[in-house]
Amino acid sequence: MSVKRRATLNDVAEHAGVSPVTVSRVIRRPHMVSPELKTRVEAAIATLNYIPNHLASALASTRTHIVGVIVPSLTNGVFDDYLDAIQDVLHPAGIQTLVLNVRYSEAEEEQAIATLLGYHPEAMILAGVDQTLRSRAMLRSAGLPVVQTMDVTDDPIDLNIGLDHSEAGYAAVRYLHRLGHSRIAHLTARGDPRARRRHAGYARAMADLGLSTEGLVAATPAISDIEGGGALFRQVLERVPAVSAVFTCNDDLALGAIFECQRQGIRVPQDVAVMGFNDLDFCVASVPTLSSVSTERRTMGTWAAASVLEIIRGSGRRPTPARVNVGFSILARASTGGMRAEPEPSQAQEA
Amino acid sequence: MSVKRRATLNDVAEHAGVSPVTVSRVIRRPHMVSPELKTRVEAAIATLNYIPNHLASALASTRTHIVGVIVPSLTNGVFDDYLDAIQDVLHPAGIQTLVLNVRYSEAEEEQAIATLLGYHPEAMILAGVDQTLRSRAMLRSAGLPVVQTMDVTDDPIDLNIGLDHSEAGYAAVRYLHRLGHSRIAHLTARGDPRARRRHAGYARAMADLGLSTEGLVAATPAISDIEGGGALFRQVLERVPAVSAVFTCNDDLALGAIFECQRQGIRVPQDVAVMGFNDLDFCVASVPTLSSVSTERRTMGTWAAASVLEIIRGSGRRPTPARVNVGFSILARASTGGMRAEPEPSQAQEA
């Protein structure tokens, strides 16, 4: 067979007996073309199976219709909803997302930012606020809207929506303390900056309450998963058999801790109360149902995408406020001893 | 501030006092440039924070270094490893993946294929073999390497690596039957074509064994999740209280069924054996540990990516074989009554 080149706009134009510009207009601004020409061009497009070359289009128009999105993980259920929310806003608006997973690595993030910038995205949506100086420099000199999500900071690159993880950790501990617990353990994963802040909140709360954390904290450097939660809680149980509650940096670890309790014949919540973080889907399905700190993942994704869209569309109008704290809330379920509703919503607030 | 345009290759050339081609060469073929010019150009690149415009580069060279990847879901742990495996092969080779999630929708898949093709990827990696005719037509007239993964077919678009889900379902039932079960239930999600094939395998096995499936099958049209597994198994329990085993189309539903058993005081595996599918991470962590059908997700991703790379690199050499069945294996764990190793690997084979 002959060398089959993909059809170009010129091929379509020739086939339809019109000029290339007209074909372009049929695709981008159909209302500017007379019905008969439009029909002819559309027929040509169909017979040739023509699909416009996005690269050429972007190059010529200097509008790429691309937004770069960076997430630290995909294995962890947290970013699914978030991504989905972003794409639900952006895709219908004709904006493609270029998603890169940087596996909780600053180096991979720098690399990803450089790569993404090479595609000239019209905006970037990043998870977290812990970008390196080099990352920030690249972003700034690219001069595009940037949204940092999932966390809050006093020094945002541009826009920022998130929650205060230290406050959330603090609140979780206070909640467990109010339930009567004082030997409260914490399981965490060091790789995640937000988990580190939750840990800081835990430590601050324990200190404020005058409680010792001796032997009560277990951390894994690795990516956290359900199995790891069991292993970490086993460590704590060996060191402090009298531990009465455990707060984990995420729901996976919490579920793992519950399984470990089952294995050891420890009753949840009677012997040990378990509290997770993120309120993933399985929290309402597990036995016992898992108390957790609920975060507004979809809200953050939607707001980030909508803001970006507004800026791109309005060619520069900035959403006010530029910083949003969406807060969190404590979801009391069976694993901490009851369905007793104890919402502790921190108000959404403008920073 | 003045209108700050992003630096272009021309800006760098001017800044370094060389021609644009030389700058291009410093980036693409450094060995062709003398050391002193290279140094000067690199300095200019650094001071201007220059990042090459990938779109322009791709347009000019007709090499986009992009591979399109379509997955049906992200919320479901199955595609994380797979994607990771693909990217582990492609990214180091300088190939970017454009990933689109089509949420188990054929319509969204068609849309995604058209979108992806607009970026002129050098190859496409699709999950599943159930693309619509229109999708296949678009793919074919784009004339690029296409890999269909996760499933096998007699009529592949191009390359194909996967496993036979009907066989896998069949084997799972035979395994449970060999354990002494005859009232074997099946929980499934209709939205997933591969789950439908597992269901077909289940039905075929039950028929071959002369067993009734009356009241034993429960399906959800929705996306399956852990909570749904409980609900589906509850339906079966109401209809057939004497059910003694349950095979689910994925691990989420299986875990949900285990939780439902706990809620109802049904012992697993003494009263009901539970068998999942996919062998997700939590299978070894749950209580009891969850028997499952293990699938070679990483292998499929790696093979797909490596094949694509070979074709792109070798400008046309096709890997042999073009079709691979990676098989599956039954992983016997506690939820079906013991750690007794009962591997039933179907041999990897060339089709």
Added chain:
DNA sequence: GGGAGGAATGAAAGCGCTGTCAATCGACAG
């Protein structure tokens, strides 16, 4: 009836980069 105004179409230029080919220079063999 003539000019203003609008709708439809096309010509030409150029987005930022790379492929190709030509030009230059010095080294080196004969």
Added chain:
DNA sequence: CTGTCGATTGACAGCGCTTTCATTCCTCCC
């Protein structure tokens, strides 16, 4: 000393599209 070869560098054209800007042809209204 001359022709040849390889290593560097640059000029130029063009990838496939969109953005002006110009042109043509109506329609409408004073």
